[in-house]
Structures are given as structure tokens and as C-alpha cells.
Amino acid sequence: MELHSRPDQLYSMPQRPAKALLIDLLSDVLEMVAYGEDAGEVGDLLCRRAETFAPEVICSILYVDDERKLRPLAAPSLPEHYSAALDGLPVGPKVGSCGTAAFRGEPVEVDDIENDELWADFKALALPLGLRACWSSPIKTRDGRVVGTFAFYYRKPRGPTAHERQIVARCTHLCAVLIENNEFRRRAHDEAFIDAMSGLPNRASFDVRLEEMTAEQRQFALLFADLDHLKRVNDTLGHAAGDELIRIASTRLKSVSPDVEVFRLGGDEFAFILRACESEPQMVAIAQSLIQAVGQPVEYQGMTLQPSLTAGGVFQGETGSDKNTLYQNADFALYHAKDVNRGGFVSFRQGMRTTMTQRLRAIAEVDEALAEGRILPHYQPIVRLGTAEIVGLEALARIRTRDGGIMAAAEFHCALSDPRIAYALTSQMLVQVAADIRHWLALGLPLQHVGFNITTADLQKGDLERRVAAAFSDGEEALRHLILEVNEAVFVNDDMVADEIKSLRCKGILVALDDFGTGFASLTHLLDFPVDIMKIDKSFIDRIVDDPSSAVIVQALLDISRKLGMRIVAEGVETKEQAERLMEMGCTMGQGYYFARPASAAITAELLTRFAHRPSDKTRSIASRTAATGQRARRAR
Numbered sequence: 001m002e003l004h005s006r007p008d009q010l011y012s013m014p015q016r017p018a019k020a021l022l023i024d025l026l027s028d029v030l031e032m033v034a035y036g037e038d039a040g041e042v043g044d045l046l047c048r049r050a051e052t053f054a055p056e057v058i059c060s061i062l063y064v065d066d067e068r069k070l071r072p073l074a075a076p077s078l079p080e081h082y083s084a085a086l087d088g089l090p091v092g093p094k095v096g097s098c099g100t101a102a103f104r105g106e107p108v109e110v111d112d113i114e115n116d117e118l119w120a121d122f123k124a125l126a127l128p129l130g131l132r133a134c135w136s137s138p139i140k141t142r143d144g145r146v147v148g149t150f151a152f153y154y155r156k157p158r159g160p161t162a163h164e165r166q167i168v169a170r171c172t173h174l175c176a177v178l179i180e181n182n183e184f185r186r187r188a189h190d191e192a193f194i195d196a197m198s199g200l201p202n203r204a205s206f207d208v209r210l211e212e213m214t215a216e217q218r219q220f221a222l223l224f225a226d227l228d229h230l231k232r233v234n235d236t237l238g239h240a241a242g243d244e245l246i247r248i249a250s251t252r253l254k255s256v257s258p259d260v261e262v263f264r265l266g267g268d269e270f271a272f273i274l275r276a277c278e279s280e281p282q283m284v285a286i287a288q289s290l291i292q293a294v295g296q297p298v299e300y301q302g303m304t305l306q307p308s309l310t311a312g313g314v315f316q317g318e319t320g321s322d323k324n325t326l327y328q329n330a331d332f333a334l335y336h337a338k339d340v341n342r343g344g345f346v347s348f349r350q351g352m353r354t355t356m357t358q359r360l361r362a363i364a365e366v367d368e369a370l371a372e373g374r375i376l377p378h379y380q381p382i383v384r385l386g387t388a389e390i391v392g393l394e395a396l397a398r399i400r401t402r403d404g405g406i407m408a409a410a411e412f413h414c415a416l417s418d419p420r421i422a423y424a425l426t427s428q429m430l431v432q433v434a435a436d437i438r439h440w441l442a443l444g445l446p447l448q449h450v451g452f453n454i455t456t457a458d459l460q461k462g463d464l465e466r467r468v469a470a471a472f473s474d475g476e477e478a479l480r481h482l483i484l485e486v487n488e489a490v491f492v493n494d495d496m497v498a499d500e501i502k503s504l505r506c507k508g509i510l511v512a513l514d515d516f517g518t519g520f521a522s523l524t525h526l527l528d529f530p531v532d533i534m535k536i537d538k539s540f541i542d543r544i545v546d547d548p549s550s551a552v553i554v555q556a557l558l559d560i561s562r563k564l565g566m567r568i569v570a571e572g573v574e575t576k577e578q579a580e581r582l583m584e585m586g587c588t589m590g591q592g593y594y595f596a597r598p599a600s601a602a603i604t605a606e607l608l609t610r611f612a613h614r615p616s617d618k619t620r621s622i623a624s625r626t627a628a629t630g631q632r633a634r635r636a637r
Helices: 018-034 039-053 080-086 096-104 123-129 162-193 203-215 230-237 239-254 280-294 323-340 350-371 413-417 419-442 456-460 464-471 488-493 495-506 523-528 538-542 548-563 576-584 601-611 617-636
Strands: 057-064 070-074 108-110 133-140 146-154 220-227 260-266 269-274 298-300 303-305 309-316 345-347 375-384 390-400 450-453 482-487 510-516 533-536 567-570
Touching: 018 039, 018 162, 039 057, 039 070, 039 162, 057 096, 057 162, 070 080, 070 096, 080 123, 096 108, 096 133, 096 146, 133 162, 146 162, 162 203, 203 260, 203 269, 203 323, 220 239, 220 280, 220 323, 230 239, 239 260, 239 269, 239 280, 239 298, 269 280, 269 309, 280 309, 280 345, 309 323, 323 345, 323 350, 350 375, 350 390, 350 413, 350 419, 375 419, 375 601, 390 419, 390 601, 413 419, 419 450, 419 456, 419 464, 419 482, 419 601, 450 510, 456 464, 464 495, 482 495, 488 510, 495 510, 533 548, 538 548, 548 567
Parallel strands: 309 345, 390 450, 450 482, 482 510, 510 533, 533 567
Antiparallel strands: 057 070, 057 146, 108 133, 133 146, 220 269, 220 309, 260 269, 298 303, 375 390
16 A cells, blocks of 8 residues: 655745754744644644654654553644544554654654564554554653653665654644643633533533434434432442442443433433434334343442432434423433333323423412411311310411412422421421410310321431420420321332431321321231321222222221321311221221311310310320330330
8 A cells, every 4th residue: 555645846945944944843833733724634743844844754743641542643744544443542662663662751763664563463454554663752841740652764775863862852842732722722621511420521521412412403312311220229328328329320322232322311311312313213222222231230348339320211202302391301201200100211292391381380380389478287186086086186388378378388389399488398397386285275275196298308317306395396295296197109219218207206206107008018018117097098988889899998907007006197088988988997087178278376275175085084194104105115116
């Protein structure tokens, strides 16, 4: 194969002294560097000018990467396949002239490639091209690091002339400036567009790439994903463990497919552009591959971590949505996946946009109500089914509208999926419930207990015990009437939260398991996370009269709770037939519209005055001893 011909006439110089020509080259190269020209183009100019100054040479520039491997920068007169063969070669003591010069940090002159041992493994590349000798000089930065090599090849066995040494002395200096500047620009680019921890493109890169993809009007898919429970890993094992989990997950995600562009947006958030995706089923299949790749166990300091990924995505047709709409749709899908399919994937559907809009509107409404002090508790009685006597209350959040109306929880419940809103709502409700309990006790009303709903968001900060104590700061008399109600999702989704519940029970605060049987039910939860009260969900009570299967389940729960020493409350009792059926089965307590709707604190005080169960002194003494025995038993479990 012949070497590339050189259009020397393009670079022919007037008859000027060599020193003046080198000064011109210096000026031209520095100007190109200053204007940010591509390093390869600057190196190409430098090589061609050097070849013009020394017509018998063929010039090449290699740089040395962070892994000490050779990478071609410029070699305009060498065939592409030759440079490609050098790409990625580790520097070493016998890696031709260039690899050896980079290894030694000093010039290497080989005047006979065919017979020099440094070229033993590479002469088959050079000799067919007519290359017979090679002189390579290391390119060094000001601090002495070797960052590349500048080489002259010769078509006949020989060494460099004095004139060529003068050229190379000036050119290696220019190359050092060029490569250092290129390194600086690369670092600046990496800082702006590469996530330092994972090595993945960052949010800025993602924004640019998504803009490009939508502008091209081509089919692709966009996915967003969260690495589940990263905060829990950080809190329990430290941030070093969380960082390692992010790095491992990033490596696994990159390896799934070359057609999947992976970005880390920050924290536990990732984004994916599936550029070769042609259909929604294909998007789903790739999403499942990503989830499976992350889901393999991770060993960390003798412990096994089980990572998982939750993802949502949208398929973009050839004439699809703009960048912002596409972003929102993928985000809606991820939010929905975290709600209904944790550890899985959800494809975007138009209804999700409506749901999200409603949620954002509800969040804004609750936010305003919190800021303006318009959150207030209403109380629904819990009664003895046989006598309708009130034996307890459940505190339920309401919003007083600006026109004086009352907004029920169903109208703003979706806002409570926002952890910030849920946390703030609990804080305000706790203070008001504590004040109401103190007021009722001061009036001498026969109050037994008040159930108060808490969410995962209330427990994740680990300060619920402190917040409860602050709300009931005037003593234990009011606090002993409080029961904390949690649903099963709290136990299933977060072990730390379950530990917090156990800690609260050890302090003597009673805990009720709310909405039992609504999707997370498992009898083993009653063994792993024992509670004091079980509340059977309304969905079972609705069918208890006409559906034998529901009746069987309710009967089984009653038997289990009795044997485990737990009290049980039937929720959502709305008819006389339901109440009678529950009593036949041995259920003694219930709540629902059949007995009373939630009402204000003032109306509740009237109901307590008229209908509250008033245990006799003997009954109260027995109940007190039973409660103490029950607490000792619970702590022993």
C-alpha cells in the first residue's frame, strides 16, 4: 500500500530562513488553539508544516490517555489503517519508537525498523508502507508528565539531521501546548456534561441530546427511572455504600445495549434515550432488561444489597411531541410506576397527565391551606356494635375553604403522596388533635382513645417520636389516649419505617394497622411487625352480607386477632345488616356512616357527652390491668 500523497504545494513557503518559518508556525498554531479549533485539525496543520520543512519525513502525533494508552491525534500522510492499529496500544518498553518513548520519557531513535527489537511486534505494519526508520520524541507538560509523542518516519534507514532536530524541538513544545489545552477543554467539558460519580452523561448532556432527538423527528423512546431505596442505604450503611450502589447500577445500565443512551440526572434519578426503538412493545422489553440488569444482588463489605429500579417511559413517533411534553409524559409515567408498580415499568397513558394535573392542583391547594392555618381535624366515632356507645375516635384531616365550606380528604388525598405535604400536614394535625384531647379531658368527657393516621413520609426523618412529644408536651395524660394508625404499605416499602414503629410501641404508644387487606396484606406482617389494633378495610365489610368469601376472610381475621391479643375494628359499616352480621361473627367494634359521619371537635364533644361508653370503676381497673399485661406481652414478642 502506498502512503498518502502530500499536497506540499498548498504549504509551499517563500524562501525565508528556517527560524522565521518556525516562528510563523508557532503563531499559527497558538492562534488556532486560542480560538478553540479542534485539536486534530491543529495537529494536522502542524504535521503538514513539519513535513514541508523536512520533505523527507512523514510526521505523526500520538497522545497518551489517562490509562497510559496511545491514541492517534494527527498523521495526515499515513494510511488510516496504520493509525487505527496503534489506537489503544499500552505504552511499554518494546512498543515501537512511540510507545517506548512514552514509556521511557525520552527520545527513541530507531534507524532500522526491520532489525530493531523495539519494532519486533510492529514492523509488519510499517515495512509494507515503505517506512524504514522512526525517531519519536516524548511530548511533556510543564510538570514533566508525558502526554504524547511526536514522530518522524523515514523511507530509508537513517537517523535525524540537525535541521530536523531543530524542527522537532519547536514542534514538541507546540504539541505540549496543544495537548494540555485539549486536556483542559476536555476536563471543562466533563465537568459540565459528565457526572463525576458514575461517569455517565449528566442532566446537561441529557437536555442537549433530547433536544437533538426531538428535532430530528424520528422514532425513539424516553425513559426515566429511580434507583429504589437509595436514601435507606445512605442512612443505614453510609453514603459510601450509596455511592458504590450508584456506580454499580450505572455500569450495569451502560452494558444493556449500545442503542440505549444512559444519563444520570442526579441523586437516584436516571434517564434513557432508546434511539433505535421502533414500537412501544420494544420499549417495554428494553425497560425490563434495564430493570433486570440493576436487580442482581450487590456485595458490599460482607453484606448483600438488593438494588431495584422503578421506571416509566413514553414512545415517541416520527411526528411526536415537543421536548417539554415528552419530558413531562415520561415523568408522569415514572410517578405512576412508583405509585402502583414499584420495581417495575409503566408506559405513559394520556390519563396520567390528568391525574398529575389534579395532584399538582391538590398540592397547591393543601400548601395554601397549611400556610393559612385552614387545616383542621374532624372526628369519626368508633363504637360498640351492640350498643352504639362511643369507645374511640379517628381523627381525619379536613380543609376549611376560604368561603367557610369543608373539604373532605378524598378531594385532596392525592396531595399526600408528596412527602413534604404529608409531613407538614401531620405536624399541624398533631398540634390540633393534642389540643382537642386536652380540652375534652378538661371537660371530664369519657374519652378512651383517638386514632391518628401517619404516613411513610412522617416516619422517614426519624423524628416522629419527638414531634408527638412536642405536641403533647404538657404531660402523659393526653398522650396515653393517642393511637397511631399506619397502613401496610409502610411496613412493606421501608424496613427503617417498620423499626420506627417498633420503637414507638416500646415507648408505650399504641399502633393500629389501618386498611388491612387492601393490596399489601400478608399474615406474616402480623408476626414480623406486631401491632395493637387491626382495622378491617371497608372493601371486605361492603360484601360481608352477600359474599361468603368476604365473610370467611373477616371471620379468619377476627379469630387471628383474638388469638394474638389484638383488638379489631371493622371500618366502613354503612348498614344495619352489616353491623348485625359482624356481631354474629364476634366483632365488637366498628365505625362507619351507619353510626356517625366525621364531625368537628365541638360536635364530637356533644356526641361524647351523650353516647360515650362509661366503664365502671371495676371495669376500668380490669381494663387497666389488661392493658398493662398486654403491653408487657407485646414487648416480649
